[in-house]
Amino acid sequence: MPHAKEAELFNNDEAKVNWHDQALWFVRNKRDKAAHTVKGWEELRNLASAIKANVLSNLDDYLIQFEENAQKNGIHIHWAADAEAHNKIIHDILLKNNVKMVVKSKSMLTEECHLNPYLEAHGIEVIDTDLGERIVQLAKEPPSHIVLPAIHKTKEEVDVLFQKHLGTIPSNGDPQYLTNEARKHLRDKFLKADAAITGVNFAIAETGGFVVCTNEGNADMGVHLAKVHIASMGIEKIIPQEKHLGVFLRLLARSATGQPITTYSSHFNKPTEGKEMHIIIVDNGRTEQLGREHFRSSLNCIRCGACMNTCPIYRRSGGHSYKATIPGPIGSILSPGMDLKKHGSLPFASTLCGSCSDVCPVKINIHEQLYQWRQIITKDVKQPIVKKTVLKIAGRVLANSKLYGFFGKSARFMLKHLPKSVINSQTNTWGKARDLPKVENENFEDWYKKRKS
Amino acid sequence: MSRASILNAIKKNKPESVPLPEIDLSLFQEDIDLVDIFSKNLESVGGRIVSSNTIEDLDGEIKKRYPNAKHIVSCSNTSQLATISISNETQPHSLESIDLAIIDAQLGVAENGAVWISENNFIVRALPFIANDLVLILSKNAICLHMHDAYNLISKRDRTFGLFLSGPSKTADIEQCLVIGAQGAMSVTVFIV
Ligand code: SF4
Numbered sequence: 293m294p295h296a297k298e299a300e301l302f303n304n305d306e307a308k309v310n311w312h313d314q315a316l317w318f319v320r321n322k323r324d325k326a327a328h329t330v331k332g333w334e335e336l337r338n339l340a341s342a343i344k345a346n347v348l349s350n351l352d353d354y355l356i357q358f359e360e361n362a363q364k365n366g367i368h369i370h371w372a373a374d375a376e377a378h379n380k381i382i383h384d385i386l387l388k389n390n391v392k393m394v395v396k397s398k399s400m401l402t403e404e405c406h407l408n409p410y411l412e413a414h415g416i417e418v419i420d421t422d423l424g425e426r427i428v429q430l431a432k433e434p435p436s437h438i439v440l441p442a443i444h445k446t447k448e449e450v451d452v453l454f455q456k457h458l459g460t461i462p463s464n465g466d467p468q469y470l471t472n473e474a475r476k477h478l479r480d481k482f483l484k485a486d487a488a489i490t491g492v493n494f495a496i497a498e499t500g501g502f503v504v505c506t507n508e509g510n511a512d513m514g515v516h517l518a519k520v521h522i523a524s525m526g527i528e529k530i531i532p533q534e535k536h537l538g539v540f541l542r543l544l545a546r547s548a549t550g551q552p553i554t555t556y557s558s559h560f561n562k563p564t565e566g567k568e569m570h571i572i573i574v575d576n577g578r579t580e581q582l583g584r585e586h587f588r589s590s591l592n593c594i595r596c597g598a599c600m601n602t603c604p605i606y607r608r609s610g611g612h613s614y615k616a617t618i619p620g621p622i623g624s625i626l627s628p629g630m631d632l633k634k635h636g637s638l639p640f641a642s643t644l645c646g647s648c649s650d651v652c653p654v655k656i657n658i659h660e661q662l663y664q665w666r667q668i669i670t671k672d673v674k675q676p677i678v679k680k681t682v683l684k685i686a687g688r689v690l691a692n693s694k695l696y697g698f699f700g701k702s703a704r705f706m707l708k709h710l711p712k713s714v715i716n717s718q719t720n721t722w723g724k725a726r727d728l729p730k731v732e733n734e735n736f737e738d739w740y741k742k743r744k745s
Numbered sequence: 746m747s748r749a750s751i752l753n754a755i756k757k758n759k760p761e762s763v764p765l766p767e768i769d770l771s772l773f774q775e776d777i778d779l780v781d782i783f784s785k786n787l788e789s790v791g792g793r794i795v796s797s798n799t800i801e802d803l804d805g806e807i808k809k810r811y812p813n814a815k816h817i818v819s820c821s822n823t824s825q826l827a828t829i830s831i832s833n834e835t836q837p838h839s840l841e842s843i844d845l846a847i848i849d850a851q852l853g854v855a856e857n858g859a860v861w862i863s864e865n866n867f868i869v870r871a872l873p874f875i876a877n878d879l880v881l882i883l884s885k886n887a888i889c890l891h892m893h894d895a896y897n898l899i900s901k902r903d904r905t906f907g908l909f910l911s912g913p914s915k916t917a918d919i920e921q922c923l924v925i926g927a928q929g930a931m932s933v934t935v936f937i938v
Contacts, residue, residue, distance in 0.1 A: 351755045538891070549917075558906070575751045588758075
């Protein structure tokens with residue numbers, strides 16, 4: 293199903309859509325406030341972007357350096373070309389250690405690899421320990437946001453879910469009570485788990501260490517209690533030196549939620565005596581994306597989620613409508629690279645307003661890359677008739693400045709004079725569930741001309 | 746072999762070499778009251794702060810704030826409140842019912858209210874996460890401006906395990922309502938001495 297159709301499903305519940313929209317906009321505002329308090333914020337973004345560009349251009353060397361240093365510190369390094377190899381490596385480690393239950397903190401990579409169903413099919417119980425992820429796991433759903441996995445769920449829904457799975461009493465969705473019950477439930481799992489799986493936010497070539505960021509403390513509760521710690525990282529998580537963490541940690545949480553830093557930024561360099569630490573370095577399509585000149589900088593993403601929070605389409609269509617591990621603007625660049633047929637509608641799920649690129653802490657030109665994908669897709673994949681005609685007309689119009697002026701005028705004319713039934717018709721998905729803006733009579737050009745004369 | 750194939754694919758597909766930029770610290774220099782900004786930021790992330798030049802009876806002050814704490818681990822020489830002693834032989838699971846952990850912080854970061862603590866400061870890695878409440882003792886002379894300074898200050902450390910910790914454990918995963926006390930410590934109090 294294309295994105296527009298999925299979005300329609302989400303829009304069935306208007307009150308919920310409005311809440312979702314507002315909640316994410318609120319997070320976006322917190323991001324702005326946090327960014328404005330930092331002296332040199334734009335310089336930080338420039339630095340982050342330049343460091344990441346250097347990383348991509350030396351990625352193989354940095355990975356080798358990272359491996360060498362990590363091994364010196366007693367960390368086991370594994371390489372996985374694809375999702376299957378990744379899952380198999382993890383399964384083998386768990387088998388060797390006779391693990392029956394594993395706790396997992398947030399890792400979009402393990403989502404991408406569909407690790408949970410793989411392990412479950414092999415008889416290993418996997419408990420997601422980030423509260424939002426536990427909620428969606430109990431609901432048998434994928435996360436709908438990379439930082440706020442359960443943002444699509446109401447507190448009442450969580451209440452019912454917890455009654456069923458954790459035996460809580462009805463509370464009308466009291467967040468304090470529900471969080472506390474989840475704390476007890478998860479603590480029991482932490483104490484019983486034999487192994488812990490985490491993601492990696494940053495891996496440092498210079499030291500062979502890695503950093504994991506959480507607010508809940510769930511990653512640390514897992515790894516420091518279990519005998520085995522397995523950390524999965526995409527090849528692009530490398531940064532050259534430890535001091536570069538100064539740049540990225542200043543940007544990450546502020547961009548994500550408006551916090552000055554995550555509650556816990558844990559730096560792992562060596563396993564505890566008598567315990568095992570493994571890192572799995574995963575490709576799964578990333579080297580291919582590295583080869584695509586126009587899209588390679590999408591690998592610079594530090595997964596803050598800011599582009600989702602700011603995106604007018606994401607906010608009103610929900611993360612699930614993208615049918616991809618990483619939703620929203622950045623996901624719409626990454627996913628077509630993985631499977632163009634399946635994800636071909638995603639680059640069109642954008643107004644190209646550019647807000648995503650404006651907030652991105654590593655300055656990925658997200659909206660331009662979405663535009664680039666459209667160019668490729670309209671050539672390669674059969675398009676629904678509306679989009680194709682619209683694009684054709686738009687192409688002709690933009691090429692001809694007189695026509696452009698005329699179309700601008702007539703669009704305003706049509707908005708004003710056509711009946712709503714025509715505007716909000718089948719051919720115009722965006723007219724659904726919303727009234728079009730009130731039209732001012734003059735466009736800027738007319739107004740300016742009049743003023744001058 | 747995955748390793749060789751991944752490295753080869755990178756070699757083939759990577760862009761031309763781009764230089765690594767220098768971090769120009771003058772861009773981020775600010776003349777601010779470090780203790781004051783640190784305290785404000787810590788409070789904004791849900792932490793508590795006790796700062797005064799007159800802390801004579803530190804243990805008394807801690808007791809006042811955590812009157813019900815029975816099982817107490819102290820890894821700080823400045824506090825004698827410990828009721829349980831730990832060593833690097835201690836099993837982390839045995840710390841499950843610790844009410845309060847008292848730990849020396851090595852440095853504080855004004856821009857975000859975080860402190861750096863490392864394994865040397867708390868001996869058993871699980872301790873700062875599994876303890877119900879956390880007291881951190883920080884020297885007012887050990888507060889730096891921002892993360893760049895902080896990484897400079899910890900650059901010579903023995904690298905095993907350490908973390909920046911900013912306030913108590915928290916979540917907003919249920920309808921974006923902030924709840925303090927998710928999986929880690931329910932409260933964090935920093936004593937600035
Ligand atoms: S693309 Fe940029 S804004 Fe979006 S999640 Fe990645 S780093 Fe954040």
